[in-house]
Every structure is written in structure tokens, then in C-alpha cells.
Amino acid sequence: MQHNMRKVTGESSMTMHILHILNDGPNELSDQIIDVHSKECRVEVVDLKKKEISYEDLVDKIFSCDRVISW
Numbered sequence: 001m002q003h004n005m006r007k008v009t010g011e012s013s014m015t016m017h018i019l020h021i022l023n024d025g026p027n028e029l030s031d032q033i034i035d036v037h038s039k040e041c042r043v044e045v046v047d048l049k050k051k052e053i054s055y056e057d058l059v060d061k062i063f064s065c066d067r068v069i070s071w
Helices: 026-038 055-064
Strands: 017-022 042-047 067-070
Touching: 017 026, 017 055, 026 042, 042 055
Parallel strands: 017 042, 017 067
Antiparallel strands: none
16 A cells, blocks of 8 residues: 655655544544654644634644544
């Protein structure tokens, strides 16, 4: 399986920025995937169950990331 993730080495390296949106809170699978992603990527997690983010801020985060995963 080929992934669309590119890793560039050197001073000009860019790290993929991934946003995980947890609709019903974390679960075992989401925790495992987030852990794997965080080893090579910049990861942010938003738990919508906690209601700590405004709709506008969430939209801004979505458009500022390279990849968004909704659980």
C-alpha cells in the first residue's frame, strides 16, 4: 500500500500536520493510530465530546492541517 505522506530530510524538512477529531472521545484504536502518527508527524487532537473548541476554531484547524482524520 502506498501512502501520500512524504518525508523530506535535511534543513528544509517539512513535517506533515495531522488533525484527529474525536467525535465520541478516544478509544483504543484512535489512541494507537495517534501514537503512531505522533512519532513522525505533528499531531493535534480535538475531542468534540469535551466541547472545548468553537466551531470557528475547529474550521481554522481543519484548513491549517495537511490531513484530517475524524473518528
